[in-house]
Amino acid sequence: MLKKLMKYDFVWIFKVLVYHTTILLVVAALGRLISPLAPRSMFWGITDGVFLSLTIAAACSLFFTAFMRSAARYINNTYKDESYLTHTLPVTRGQQYTSKVFSSVLVLLVSLVVCLIATAICNSYKNRWEMVKHYLSNPQYRTLILLFVLVVVLQIVCMLLCTLAGATFGYRKGSHKLLHSLLCILLIYVITQGIMVGVIFLISRFDSGVAMLFTTSTRSMMEFLTDPISTRICWILAAEYIVANVALFFLGKRALEKGVNVD
Amino acid sequence: MALLTINHLSKSFGEEAALTDVNLTIEPGRIIGLLGKNGAGKTTLLKLICDLLTPTDGEVLFEGAPIGVESKKEIAFLPERTYLDKSMTIQQTLRMFQDFYDNFDVNKAKKLLADLDLPEDRQISKLSKGMQEKLQLVLVMARKAKLYILDEPLGGVDPATRDYILDTILRSFDDGASLLISTHLIADIERILDDVIFLDRGKVLLTAQADDLRNETGLSVDDNFRRMFKC
Amino acid sequence: MEFQFDNERPIYIQLVQQLRIAVVSGDFAPGSRLPSVRELALTAKVNPNTMQKALTELEGEGLVFTERTNGKFVTTDEGLLLRAKRALAQGYADRFLGEMAQIGYDRAGALSYLQDDLT
Numbered sequence: 001m002l003k004k005l006m007k008y009d010f011v012w013i014f015k016v017l018v019y020h021t022t023i024l025l026v027v028a029a030l031g032r033l034i035s036p037l038a039p040r041s042m043f044w045g046i047t048d049g050v051f052l053s054l055t056i057a058a059a060c061s062l063f064f065t066a067f068m069r070s071a072a073r074y075i076n077n078t079y080k081d082e083s084y085l086t087h088t089l090p091v092t093r094g095q096q097y098t099s100k101v102f103s104s105v106l107v108l109l110v111s112l113v114v115c116l117i118a119t120a121i122c123n124s125y126k127n128r129w130e131m132v133k134h135y136l137s138n139p140q141y142r143t144l145i146l147l148f149v150l151v152v153v154l155q156i157v158c159m160l161l162c163t164l165a166g167a168t169f170g171y172r173k174g175s176h177k178l179l180h181s182l183l184c185i186l187l188i189y190v191i192t193q194g195i196m197v198g199v200i201f202l203i204s205r206f207d208s209g210v211a212m213l214f215t216t217s218t219r220s221m222m223e224f225l226t227d228p229i230s231t232r233i234c235w236i237l238a239a240e241y242i243v244a245n246v247a248l249f250f251l252g253k254r255a256l257e258k259g260v261n262v263d
Numbered sequence: 264m265a266l267l268t269i270n271h272l273s274k275s276f277g278e279e280a281a282l283t284d285v286n287l288t289i290e291p292g293r294i295i296g297l298l299g300k301n302g303a304g305k306t307t308l309l310k311l312i313c314d315l316l317t318p319t320d321g322e323v324l325f326e327g328a329p330i331g332v333e334s335k336k337e338i339a340f341l342p343e344r345t346y347l348d349k350s351m352t353i354q355q356t357l358r359m360f361q362d363f364y365d366n367f368d369v370n371k372a373k374k375l376l377a378d379l380d381l382p383e384d385r386q387i388s389k390l391s392k393g394m395q396e397k398l399q400l401v402l403v404m405a406r407k408a409k410l411y412i413l414d415e416p417l418g419g420v421d422p423a424t425r426d427y428i429l430d431t432i433l434r435s436f437d438d439g440a441s442l443l444i445s446t447h448l449i450a451d452i453e454r455i456l457d458d459v460i461f462l463d464r465g466k467v468l469l470t471a472q473a474d475d476l477r478n479e480t481g482l483s484v485d486d487n488f489r490r491m492f493k494c
Numbered sequence: 495m496e497f498q499f500d501n502e503r504p505i506y507i508q509l510v511q512q513l514r515i516a517v518v519s520g521d522f523a524p525g526s527r528l529p530s531v532r533e534l535a536l537t538a539k540v541n542p543n544t545m546q547k548a549l550t551e552l553e554g555e556g557l558v559f560t561e562r563t564n565g566k567f568v569t570t571d572e573g574l575l576l577r578a579k580r581a582l583a584q585g586y587a588d589r590f591l592g593e594m595a596q597i598g599y600d601r602a603g604a605l606s607y608l609q610d611d612l613t
């Protein structure tokens with residue numbers, strides 16, 4: 001049953017994103033075609049910059065829309081008119097919640113893959129490609145970059161889970177459900193991030209390396225990349241996010257299982 | 264064993280009590296009319312049976328067990344509102360029902376759709392409200408459920424379609440299945456009712472067999488209703 | 495066959511009456527097989543339970559019998575059918591005479607009206 005639910009959830013969330021995906025890839029491709037021309041004149045240089053900005057904007061738009069669609073799917077399906085079908089299907093509420101979470105995360109991962117492809121397309125021009133290969137060849141940089149991407153993904157998933165859990169709590173109220181939802185989402189998010197910072201602060205009491213996170217400042221991105229402490233910090237953050245996300249998942253699921261009151 | 268047992272069911276929304284201490288039993292193979300004025304609590308009761316609301320007190324048992332996945336397999340609910348995903352086509356909706364309900368008879372659904380002139384490839388957002396309601400009726404009646412719950416199935420429908428709906432209901436009424444119909448268009452439907460329940464302001468005023476009521480009072484169910492709920 | 499109902503009297507009683515007429519008049523020929531309960535219910539637009547109850551009552555009167563696997567049949571007992579017919583006729587006659595009495599025709603007057611003045 002879970003797979004069936006996920007099929008319908010995923011298709012609904014992703015349906016619209018096909019446009020965003022196409023635009024992103026097209027803009028990235030066009031940008032790639034223009035890049036070699038950039039050094040020739042100011043005109044081409046500016047145009048190149050414009051396309052780079054457009055690519056970044058398209059990527060952001062893709063993620064933003066994916067996020068909003070996921071939240072919309074959850075709320076429409078669980079609390080609006082469509083819920084008359086959802087709650088009468090022969091599935092448990094736990095399965096409903098799990099399906100929404102898994103399909104939303106899946107959409108995010110697909111969006112991530114599309115972004116990576118777009119990035120690869122953008123940078124496939126010889127000069128930039130050389131620079132990228134240079135960074136990726138160094139194992140230390142490679143680990144760090146991958147970890148960094150992982151942490152960013154986990155952060156987005158965390159925001160998503162906060163949104164679903166917050167909405168579940170918010171929609172329990174009698175009136176102003178959306179407002180209450182936003183407040184709950186914010187509250188849960190702030191508390192989660194607070195706990196995570198607290199935990200890493202606690203760790204820094206025992207680990208002098210991690211303590212540097214709070215004491216020294218990085219003067220540049222290069223320093224961050226080369227400092228071995230950064231890798232350790234990223235591992236810790238990733239672990240924390242995984243724990244937090246699992247906790248948030250069960251929080252929301254348990255909240256939904258307690259029951260719904262559909263208008 | 265009774266199909267549906269409702270024990271001391273109460274539901275309040277904040278201060279407002281929508282249902283108070285409702286006790287009911289529904290046996291298999293009966294057509295029951297849930298009758299009451301607007302705001303009497305009929306829809307609230309039906310939603311509680313279908314797990315769309317959580318009781319404040321009391322319980323709803325289907326075949327002796329609390330409502331859950333098993334009861335949802337055997338209960339087909341037709342609400343008053345349109346609840347389908349409007350971005351899907353009729354065809355896709357049929358497939359979804361097939362996916363989730365083992366007892367969904369897709370051939371019967373297609374036949375009913377043809378009778379009602381509903382084209383399978385049309386997107387639901389492009390259907391008029393009346394057509395959407397007919398579609399929802401088809402989806403419910405195409406299931407071989409043990410309990411059909413219909414909330415105001417005849418409202419806002421033209422008389423010819425009303426006859427067709429009553430006909431479809433009687434035709435789909437399989438041995439052992441029960442139908443719970445909530446309505447205030449009593450005169451049209453009272454002929455097919457086995458039992459009636461009168462609900463007023465969240466309380467059950469009367470449960471009786473329709474013919475017994477006629478026998479005792481010499482009045483139709485509709486007249487009984489009007490008498491009881493005179494403003 | 496056409497069924498007519500009013501909602502003021504128990505439906506099943508009305509069904510019994512109308513089915514009885516159909517049997518007695520030969521609409522359902524003696525010995526013929528009746529349509530299934532479900533079909534009859536659909537034709538009459540009533541609840542199959544109610545139709546079943548009505549048919550059971552007719553079975554009690556002997557006008558209809560059930561053959562386990564084949565369904566329900568009208569009786570072939572001509573004598574019984576005739577008696578039922580006469581019982582109905584008596585009821586109609588009593589009503590006619592009663593109504594005629596209301597407008598001043600006594601029994602002899604009513605009979606003579608039928609004999610001579612009926613157009």
